[in-house]
Amino acid sequence: MSAFGKIIDAVVPVERNEIVRSGSSRSYGYLRLRLDEPIPVLPGQFAMLKAHGIHEPLLRRAMAFYRQERMGEKLDVEFIYQILGRGTQELAKLAPGDKVDFLGSLGNTYDINFAAGREASHEALLVAGGVGSPAVFMLAEELLKREIPTRLFLGGASHGDLCGLNDFTALLGKERIACATVDGSYGEQGFVTAPLERQLKALAGKPAVIYSCGPDPMLHAVAKLADAYEVPAQLSLEAPMGCGFGVCVGCAVAVKHDCPANSSESFVYKKVCTDGPVFWSKELHW
Amino acid sequence: MSAFGKIIDAVVPVERNEIVRSGSSRSYGYLRLRLDEPIPVLPGQFAMLKAHGIHEPLLRRAMAFYRQERMGEKLDVEFIYQILGRGTQELAKLAPGDKVDFLGSLGNTYDINFAAGREASHEALLVAGGVGSPAVFMLAEELLKREIPTRLFLGGASHGDLCGLNDFTALLGKERIACATVDGSYGEQGFVTAPLERQLKALAGKPAVIYSCGPDPMLHAVAKLADAYEVPAQLSLEAPMGCGFGVCVGCAVAVKHDCPANSSESFVYKKVCTDGPVFWSKELHW
Amino acid sequence: MTNATNSQLEVEIAGVRFNNPVWTASGTCGYGLDMAELIDLNKLGGICTKGLSAKPMRGNAPWRIVETHGGMLNAIGLQNIGARAFVADKLPELRKYDTRIVPNVFGYTIEEYIEAIQILEEGEGIHAYELNISCPNVKAGGESFANDARQAAAVTEAVKKAASRPVIVKMSPNVTDVAAVARAVESAGADALSLINTAVGMAIDINTRRPRLANKTGGLSGPAIKPIAVRCVFQASRAVKIPLVGIGGIATTEDALEFIIAGASAIQVGTANFYDPSASMKIVDGLADYCQRNGLKSINELVGSVVVD
Amino acid sequence: MTNATNSQLEVEIAGVRFNNPVWTASGTCGYGLDMAELIDLNKLGGICTKGLSAKPMRGNAPWRIVETHGGMLNAIGLQNIGARAFVADKLPELRKYDTRIVPNVFGYTIEEYIEAIQILEEGEGIHAYELNISCPNVKAGGESFANDARQAAAVTEAVKKAASRPVIVKMSPNVTDVAAVARAVESAGADALSLINTAVGMAIDINTRRPRLANKTGGLSGPAIKPIAVRCVFQASRAVKIPLVGIGGIATTEDALEFIIAGASAIQVGTANFYDPSASMKIVDGLADYCQRNGLKSINELVGSVVVD
Numbered sequence A, B: 001m002s003a004f005g006k007i008i009d010a011v012v013p014v015e016r017n018e019i020v021r022s023g024s025s026r027s028y029g030y031l032r033l034r035l036d037e038p039i040p041v042l043p044g045q046f047a048m049l050k051a052h053g054i055h056e057p058l059l060r061r062a063m064a065f066y067r068q069e070r071m072g073e074k075l076d077v078e079f080i081y082q083i084l085g086r087g088t089q090e091l092a093k094l095a096p097g098d099k100v101d102f103l104g105s106l107g108n109t110y111d112i113n114f115a116a117g118r119e120a121s122h123e124a125l126l127v128a129g130g131v132g133s134p135a136v137f138m139l140a141e142e143l144l145k146r147e148i149p150t151r152l153f154l155g156g157a158s159h160g161d162l163c164g165l166n167d168f169t170a171l172l173g174k175e176r177i178a179c180a181t182v183d184g185s186y187g188e189q190g191f192v193t194a195p196l197e198r199q200l201k202a203l204a205g206k207p208a209v210i211y212s213c214g215p216d217p218m219l220h221a222v223a224k225l226a227d228a229y230e231v232p233a234q235l236s237l238e239a240p241m242g243c244g245f246g247v248c249v250g251c252a253v254a255v256k257h258d259c260p261a262n263s264s265e266s267f268v269y270k271k272v273c274t275d276g277p278v279f280w281s282k283e284l285h286w
Numbered sequence C, D: 001m002t003n004a005t006n007s008q009l010e011v012e013i014a015g016v017r018f019n020n021p022v023w024t025a026s027g028t029c030g031y032g033l034d035m036a037e038l039i040d041l042n043k044l045g046g047i048c049t050k051g052l053s054a055k056p057m058r059g060n061a062p063w064r065i066v067e068t069h070g071g072m073l074n075a076i077g078l079q080n081i082g083a084r085a086f087v088a089d090k091l092p093e094l095r096k097y098d099t100r101i102v103p104n105v106f107g108y109t110i111e112e113y114i115e116a117i118q119i120l121e122e123g124e125g126i127h128a129y130e131l132n133i134s135c136p137n138v139k140a141g142g143e144s145f146a147n148d149a150r151q152a153a154a155v156t157e158a159v160k161k162a163a164s165r166p167v168i169v170k171m172s173p174n175v176t177d178v179a180a181v182a183r184a185v186e187s188a189g190a191d192a193l194s195l196i197n198t199a200v201g202m203a204i205d206i207n208t209r210r211p212r213l214a215n216k217t218g219g220l221s222g223p224a225i226k227p228i229a230v231r232c233v234f235q236a237s238r239a240v241k242i243p244l245v246g247i248g249g250i251a252t253t254e255d256a257l258e259f260i261i262a263g264a265s266a267i268q269v270g271t272a273n274f275y276d277p278s279a280s281m282k283i284v285d286g287l288a289d290y291c292q293r294n295g296l297k298s299i300n301e302l303v304g305s306v307v308v309d
Ligand SMILES: Cc1cc2nc3c(=O)[nH]c(=O)nc-3n(C[C@H](O)[C@H](O)[C@H](O)COP(=O)(O)OP(=O)(O)OC[C@H]3O[C@@H](n4cnc5c(N)ncnc54)[C@H](O)[C@@H]3O)c2cc1C
Pocket: A046, A061, A062, A063, A064, A065, A079, A080, A081, A082, A083, A084, A085, A086, A087, A088, A089, A131, A132, A134, A135, A237, A238, A239, A240, A241, A272, A277
């Protein structure tokens, strides 16, 4: 047992694989897999996936769990992936009944207790961009379950890039979601950090916490705002991953540390796959 | 235009791909492709095939044309392949509508004029083993068309390995086909060279010619018989092929040549892909 | 499933008995324990740890890995917890398993190698050392120890003096004459050779026009390098008498057999651990099956059995 | 489709103007004419012929090729019709095309190189020579010319004296220090370098326990070696001033761009010709498109543009 659940390495069947094309000419796959064993799957965790039996590419691809659903003795898990390079192109070819190499659950989870607070709840501000949004859906579910006030700030290039928008709307209701698209095709035009900043201002000191996942530039902007408004933020990072379970040390991210007296180093490298993918933004040495 | 027709390099759709399993646990695919352009396809010629869009394996695989059928402006071509390694495994995954990288027609053809003879016809003895049989089907068709007396000697490990048996039977009639299987599950038990030798004896000097395609040990045995009974034989060879169109020189076969006075060499290497795949057995330096 | 302690699979290298010839390669299985959740460590012949230095190392800036066709480039920069932390924090847990523990050791000077070895000598339950000599010798102009037969021999000789346990020297493929380096290292007292380490490669992002690795170049591993590795094992097997451990692109039983036939007494699974964590387990079972089916009393009958006329 | 004689793609190497930087690599396009049925030779920047020796060569026994993951091994044994037959039978037809003809030349002694060059000097329409120095120097103990900076320089110098046309020397990756060989060859007068030739590899049939190639070892080519090739081009570009021609696993426009950014003024398509005969044509079109889209006046602006801090 790893710190955050159980890891299985299994060949599992595809239940569903729906390919959608966004207006901005990006494509996404909605993939549903059926696991024989209902392993614990926590918000923010991920799996390493590969179409079964292919010779290329070799490495599995990291994908955040989007949703899970218990199916009797089994567990269905869902992913949303952007079709980019060789690995996701092979995923896109999968049809129901085809097989996927599945390794999971991997990684840590968000610190939801922080939002729950010791006395009163913090307001949870979920900030997601592009295919970062799958990584916060189960988090939103959990926050709701624990009755923590939750808002979602969802950004993307275009309407079609707001992954999972319908599911988020059904879960949170329209009024708790602010969308921003670069082309203005949905929500306000621009970056998602604009509505986020308005909300941070509106908070006027009320306790809040940011949970964010998305492209690096977005995370940097979010971290800056978090700093400026003195709101703690947890960021779910991406890194190129060789293994996903801590043995290759390929997924390094620089994390600040209290330097030992005899060391001139102001940071160490931690592993996004096992120390993360979720980090407090204050920890990161950017 | 090469010496034997036209070569096209095209991505063509799969019309049909039927996988059959033989009793001896071998598997075969019957593949039908549709070419936009009705290129000439001669008996004994082959194509280099690869499932379109796969990253591995890199190289196309040589496959003899089995049959062809004109479909209006288009041309359907058929292949029978044994599912062996990575390349044929990828072919086996193809469904109708999927695409194949097709390069053909390649290679030379049988010397049918020899069988036709200058005065009277020779008897044509077709000898095929395993997936060698596809390479002689169109030859049988052509021989029949030219009213050359034709017999087929078909060998394989087991009944299910007599590739194309039904089609050959429909074409030639049962009485002109002699089958041999190693396990005795169809025809006589043993190697196909046994019925061949009986026929060679029965010929008693009547002019004949052998056309053969099959595994190397079979071809060697056929060549020996041809020698012993002084019947000329054309053998369709296999070799590992890099390109199929004469540029890699990977498919070398040693062929005897009249040595120049100043040379001690008794053979040169020719290319199975462009100088063959069909060679007179007397030429081969085995 | 075949019994992992099947005596058919036992091999002896430099006086150490390994339950079977399947080890995990340095840098691809952490400190062994990191794989314990995914595979049965008791079923492994041996475990080569991530490269250990006398002092902990931070490693290179990201990006550290890039996938290529048939392989990957890595430039981890030998990030490790240091030999002392290994002995104190990892070894006690690791030695509970019924497998052989082979710390991979490196330094940038001969003194650093010795220092690391001296720390490891204090650890209980270590069976042999694997010397990674692919690091630049900073005292001798920054050329890799592995690139020069004399330097490779010098570090081997020095380590042999400091080490009470057998020393396996890990060869680099990035040399003109791997046989010459192998011979030099054998003469210097190496108990065995392992080969190969990664091949130096590079990838450039055509959009940013920057190297994809922060370190610019990196080490190529995976099935892509298997033919190079088999060749190195074959060449070394003709050059030296000490046992060889084959490494490079091994992912299946067939791959393992190819190396054993070429001359390897044992093999290491590297990059395959990443994309198929159970690869080593499958190979252990596969080799046992192979011995059974082919009536081999011992896998040793296969070692170096390649037929060349 | 973009015009092949698009001036954006013109490159000059050793005083020779090439319509574009896309050539076909030696041993992968026969004598050029063999590809004429499949691609438009007029659209190629250049054609490197199969290696030519003074006398015809029969080549190695089969099997000569084996496919591996991401590549293939070959041991053709340099079968060729000889320089004389090339000049007499192939060149007159080949030179009708609007492309540059670069015979690849080899020998087993320096004298044999010179002899081959002297025969080719008589041919009309040859634009440059590419020296394959990866052959063993039988007079100097059988070590490959390419493996030793001094020997590589010696053959370069001798050939330069005999040749009226520019000489491109083809580097081997099977060396400890490709930059050192590159520098030696530059000093010896080479007009350009092409790199890389194949990496030495081996494959063994686990059923017969024999090497899969009759020649035992062979040359590894294809996408598997691309990272090694990019690294060699990058290292050479830091070591010498003469132009570089990049080779190794190039199959797509992106591959070609990677080499050009790394420092190559032109590139050669090798193994890809086998499995995608139109690869070179697609790359010519792709590079033209790239220039257009990125507002480059000339592809030369990209050469060696890799950003390293
Ligand atoms: C913890 C974690 C969770 C993730 N969750 C999701 C998810 O839910 N949905 C989703 O679509 N994607 C997710 N990703 C990203 C996903 O893993 C990569 O996009 C994917 O690996 C790309 O694979 P590919 O084969 O399509 O592209 P490749 O051919 O591998 O690469 C395409 C391009 O993306 C770059 N790239 C490759 N891997 C990464 C990476 N890890 N980070 C940044 N750039 C990269 C390459 O350099 C290249 O430019 C996640 C990544 C991590 C680390």
